[in-house]
Amino acid sequence: MTDFFDKLIQEEPYTQYTLDMFSRSAGKDHAEIKQFAKWRELVTGANKYTFEVPHLGAQTPEISVRRESGDEYDLVSFASYNYLGYSYHPEVIQGAKDALDHYGLGATGSPLLNGTFQIHKELEDGISDFFGQEDYGVSLFSSGYGANLGAISAFIHKGDHVVLDRSSHASLIDGAVLSQGKISLFRHNDAEFLEKVLKRIDYENSRILVCCEGVYSTDGDYGTLRDIIDVSKKYGAAVLVDEAHSLLVAGENGRGVCEEQDVLSEADMIIATFSKSFGGVGGCLYAKKKVTNYINYYARSRMFSCALDPGVTGGLIKAVELAGSADGDDRRKRISENADYLRSKLAGRVDIGTSSSWIIPVIYGDERLTLPLSDYLQKNGIDISLMTFPAVPKNKSRIRAFVTSEHTHEQLDVGAEAILKAAEEYNFLTE
Amino acid sequence: MKHTPSDDLIVWQFDFALTTFFEVETDQFHHHIPSRLSPMEVSPGIGLVNITAFNFPAGGMDGELPEFQELIFSVIVSPDLSRGVPKFAMYVLSLGSTCQEHLDHSADFYKLPIHGLLTDTKINREAIAIDYSDADGQIVAMNNCSPQTNFRDEERYFQAFTSDGDDLTIADCYIEAPLFEHQLTDNAGTLNLHPFLKNIDFDLGDPLPYLQMIGRPGDIGKQFYYRPSKF
Numbered sequence: 333m334t335d336f337f338d339k340l341i342q343e344e345p346y347t348q349y350t351l352d353m354f355s356r357s358a359g360k361d362h363a364e365i366k367q368f369a370k371w372r373e374l375v376t377g378a379n380k381y382t383f384e385v386p387h388l389g390a391q392t393p394e395i396s397v398r399r400e401s402g403d404e405y406d407l408v409s410f411a412s413y414n415y416l417g418y419s420y421h422p423e424v425i426q427g428a429k430d431a432l433d434h435y436g437l438g439a440t441g442s443p444l445l446n447g448t449f450q451i452h453k454e455l456e457d458g459i460s461d462f463f464g465q466e467d468y469g470v471s472l473f474s475s476g477y478g479a480n481l482g483a484i485s486a487f488i489h490k491g492d493h494v495v496l497d498r499s500s501h502a503s504l505i506d507g508a509v510l511s512q513g514k515i516s517l518f519r520h521n522d523a524e525f526l527e528k529v530l531k532r533i534d535y536e537n538s539r540i541l542v543c544c545e546g547v548y549s550t551d552g553d554y555g556t557l558r559d560i561i562d563v564s565k566k567y568g569a570a571v572l573v574d575e576a577h578s579l580l581v582a583g584e585n586g587r588g589v590c591e592e593q594d595v596l597s598e599a600d601m602i603i604a605t606f607s608k609s610f611g612g613v614g615g616c617l618y619a620k621k622k623v624t625n626y627i628n629y630y631a632r633s634r635m636f637s638c639a640l641d642p643g644v645t646g647g648l649i650k651a652v653e654l655a656g657s658a659d660g661d662d663r664r665k666r667i668s669e670n671a672d673y674l675r676s677k678l679a680g681r682v683d684i685g686t687s688s689s690w691i692i693p694v695i696y697g698d699e700r701l702t703l704p705l706s707d708y709l710q711k712n713g714i715d716i717s718l719m720t721f722p723a724v725p726k727n728k729s730r731i732r733a734f735v736t737s738e739h740t741h742e743q744l745d746v747g748a749e750a751i752l753k754a755a756e757e758y759n760f761l762t763e
Numbered sequence: 764m765k766h767t768p769s770d771d772l773i774v775w776q777f778d779f780a781l782t783t784f785f786e787v788e789t790d791q792f793h794h795h796i797p798s799r800l801s802p803m804e805v806s807p808g809i810g811l812v813n814i815t816a817f818n819f820p821a822g823g824m825d826g827e828l829p830e831f832q833e834l835i836f837s838v839i840v841s842p843d844l845s846r847g848v849p850k851f852a853m854y855v856l857s858l859g860s861t862c863q864e865h866l867d868h869s870a871d872f873y874k875l876p877i878h879g880l881l882t883d884t885k886i887n888r889e890a891i892a893i894d895y896s897d898a899d900g901q902i903v904a905m906n907n908c909s910p911q912t913n914f915r916d917e918e919r920y921f922q923a924f925t926s927d928g929d930d931l932t933i934a935d936c937y938i939e940a941p942l943f944e945h946q947l948t949d950n951a952g953t954l955n956l957h958p959f960l961k962n963i964d965f966d967l968g969d970p971l972p973y974l975q976m977i978g979r980p981g982d983i984g985k986q987f988y989y990r991p992s993k994f
């Protein structure tokens with residue numbers, strides 16, 4: 333193996349760098365910009381730059397992309413979060429078109445001032461109805477990132493505490509930073525460790541928000557919400573569950589992992605993003621009405637940013653309606669079957685970690701393989717997301733396959749074959 | 764990289780190296796680093812400190828030094844990328860050694876902050892573990908916490924910042940050795956509340972290692988450590 337990497341670094345010198353190495357530089361000059369430019373030039377010069385590759389059509393299971401070099405590839409996509417295929421559903425598109433015709437392109441104002449349209453109210457009602465709980469409300473944001481930023485920072489202030497699962501998404505962490513509360517982390521999905529952290533806080537006198545997720549996109553595993561909520565309540569902490577990767581998909585009725593683990597009425601705040609299973613863009617907080625009313629006023633990312641655009645809002649209303657109907661039931665069944673199918677093709681042959689959802693990681697290990705492997709997979713017919721150090725630990729770099737309800741078995745076969753071929757080529761078969 | 768012998772370069776040979784980066788709340792050490800440097804954080808409020816233990820066989824500095832053990836404690840900070848792209852940059856907080864001559868030289872040549880003589884240094888090469896103490900008692904017991912090792916022979920570039928009075932200095936340091944790096948988070952030892960470690964309370968956070976780098980015991984590795992210059 334050492335020979336392999338010696339050769340790799342000699343032939344492809346950019347592989348020895350990870351992105352964190354250019355994150356910042358001490359000193360007056362912006363040396364990080366210069367060094368990053370050098371690195372990017374090396375990668376693009378070798379035609380191995382597989383980030384930001386423009387897609388030439390919708391996020392369907394089969395796509396075409398064009399690299400900076402001009403090379404075009406037809407690929408089976410495992411990289412989009414379009415879990416239920418709603419981004420290109422004809423009724424969703426029609427909903428968007430109708431709203432666009434009626435309301436125009438942009439909301440052109442903050443939701444609190446002049447940017448709220450009747451169609452936003454319809455989306456709020458649609459989401460509330462979808463959950464079906466009394467006295468709950470919805471606070472809309474123009475992204476899921478903004479929803480986490482706004483909800484956490486309006487709820488927590490200097491002197492308070494935010495306690496996050498170590499695998500938390502950047503938007504949860506950034507929300508905690510913006511809040512100026514004291515940040516602590518607990519080991520991933522470890523309620524016992526969480527209890528240790530909570531005990532260290534003066535919990536009887538402190539406001540505490542515990543943040544976790546329904547399904548984690550790094551490992552594709554479920555949050556242990558029941559345990560986390562039980563421990564949090566014991567210490568008087570509120571709980572925020574980010575269902576970005578799970579709402580509409582998990583749970584018998586698509587109400588997320590909170591529904592599946594029967595904690596819907598115990599989670600104090602649920603965050604959804606509309607950029608994944610909803611097929612659009614935007615996000616929301618779902619919580620008790622008096623909480624969402626408050627957040628509507630005090631979340632800075634909502635107050636000082638434009639409301640969701642009407643076209644997308646119209647499409648989202650339709651997506652929620654479909655997800656709550658027999659159509660949603662069918663798609664949930666299909667995505668679960670598809671994920672099991674792909675997992676069965678990969679399990680035992682490559683390391684798929686602890687995945688039990690529609691997000692299937694394949695751990696290839698050494699971060700230096702990331703760019704060559706990404707290039708290889710694209711050239712071998714699949715678009716797939718790679719995650720590498722420091723987002724995951726050293727030697728734990730991984731491919732992540734995002735399965736959708738719309739993949740056919742033939743497309744899943746193409747994915748499995750390409751991954752296994754790559755595993756052979758790059759030496760990460762486990763059998 | 765080719766290292767040309769000069770008055771500004773000392774080549775140190777070592778036959779044991781164990782280095783661990785630990786996560787610590789930044790608040791606990793921020794006041795020890797100069798304001799021009801900023802700690803690298805793995806997440807907001809969580810920075811990294813580094814503890815490195817070496818064994819240098821006799822013969823260092825043109826045969827002048829006997830065999831000795833060294834312990835370095837530093838904070839990971841933003842590097843100076845105008846000099847190149849290092850794996851890490853450290854701001855050194857404490858240096859300890861079993862050799863007084865080495866300490867004197869390090870203060871003079873490298874401007875390193877000398878903490879004092881180590882009084883008891885045990886190295887277990889088989890387990891890749893150390894246990895180092897000074898007059899104030901045990902400082903650290905540290906062990907490799909990965910069941911498997913996979914050593915790779917390559918050069919790694921680091922930067923070391925130190926304070927020289929009111930000035931800040933920076934030195935380039937290259938390690939050429941078969942090293943194994945991993946990020947498994949298991950028990951990597953005991954870090955005591957000790958002046959060498961600036962009385963940081965490691966039990967406050969998650970005292971698990973963020974990263975370990977380990978030299979293959981018995982193999983001779985080389986450290987090309989250049990004279991620092993003003994930053």
Ligand SMILES: Cc1ncc(COP(=O)(O)O)c(C=O)c1O
Nearest residue numbers: 475476477501503576605607614
């Ligand atoms: C867990 C989680 N929360 C929030 C977000 C942000 O969502 P959006 O894309 O809507 O900004 C993401 C996006 O990847 C996510 O994975």
